[in-house]
Amino acid sequence: MPGLWRAVARLSSLLLVVAAGACIPTHTIQPGPASPPAREACFKLRNVDSFTPLHGRYVYVRVRSDEHYLLTLDSIYPHLKTASGIAIEGGWGTICSDTGAVLVFADYDRPVRCRIIKVEAVESKDAAQRLVEERTTPRPKG
Numbered sequence: 001m002p003g004l005w006r007a008v009a010r011l012s013s014l015l016l017v018v019a020a021g022a023c024i025p026t027h028t029i030q031p032g033p034a035s036p037p038a039r040e041a042c043f044k045l046r047n048v049d050s051f052t053p054l055h056g057r058y059v060y061v062r063v064r065s066d067e068h069y070l071l072t073l074d075s076i077y078p079h080l081k082t083a084s085g086i087a088i089e090g091g092w093g094t095i096c097s098d099t100g101a102v103l104v105f106a107d108y109d110r111p112v113r114c115r116i117i118k119v120e121a122v123e124s125k126d127a128a129q130r131l132v133e134e135r136t137t138p139r140p141k142g
Helices: 002-022 125-136
Strands: 048-053 058-063 067-073 084-089 102-107 110-122
Touching: 048 084, 058 125, 067 125, 110 125
Parallel strands: none
Antiparallel strands: 048 058, 058 067, 067 110, 084 102, 102 110
């Protein structure tokens, strides 16, 4: 009987080694270039030049020619990327994170109101797009 237990123990050890080897990744994920840091900020509504929806939850805002912001909305709005008539209401002229400001757009002539929960200053539209990609790209669990 002791010989049988020894054989079972060896077989168990071998199975553990094989199982552990199966968990080793066969490929590596190369990180992309890091996005420049974004910081919370505010902007004057009257100085807004343009809005560009980057995702159902994120909107890039250009203020004057040298200020760039990324707005995060309270939810995902599937038709935001094809929206027309984008505007901001509230905020008493200054738009900051969680101040009650609302982004409004037309979805098939129906007004949609989205609460702005975060305003971040970014270096450029490209930087905003990279941040959105980082925040919306599914990542492997582990």
